[in-house]
Amino acid sequence: MGKRISIVEDTPGVTRDRIYAQTNWRGRDFTLIDTGGIEQATDDIIISQMREQASLAVNMADVIIFVTDIRQGVTRRR
Numbered sequence: 001m002g003k004r005i006s007i008v009e010d011t012p013g014v015t016r017d018r019i020y021a022q023t024n025w026r027g028r029d030f031t032l033i034d035t036g037g038i039e040q041a042t043d044d045i046i047i048s049q050m051r052e053q054a055s056l057a058v059n060m061a062d063v064i065i066f067v068t069d070i071r072q073g074v075t076r077r078r
Contacts, residue, residue, distance in 0.1 A: 018053050033057045 019034040035057045036050040058064060068074070 018057050033061070 017036070021032045021034075023030060023032055035054040038054045038058075039047050039051050041051070042048060
């Protein structure tokens with residue numbers, strides 16, 4: 001049935017690439033794409049590439065579900 005395909009860690013920035021999963025809900029097939037999130041623009045190459053991967057997924061999407069960590073809360077831009 002289900003399987004774990006994402007790396008899960010209690011540290012921000014662990015997911016960097018796009019992770020795809022095909023699924024079906026109520027008779028409709030669709031693709032879920034998990035990304036590392038949308039971080040602020042930075043000179044850090046890893047965070048910049050993570051942001052680029054998220055941007056590519058957003059541009060491909062018909063629907064975007066924004067998920068956040070309630071423990072982390074909303075952070076302000078610097």
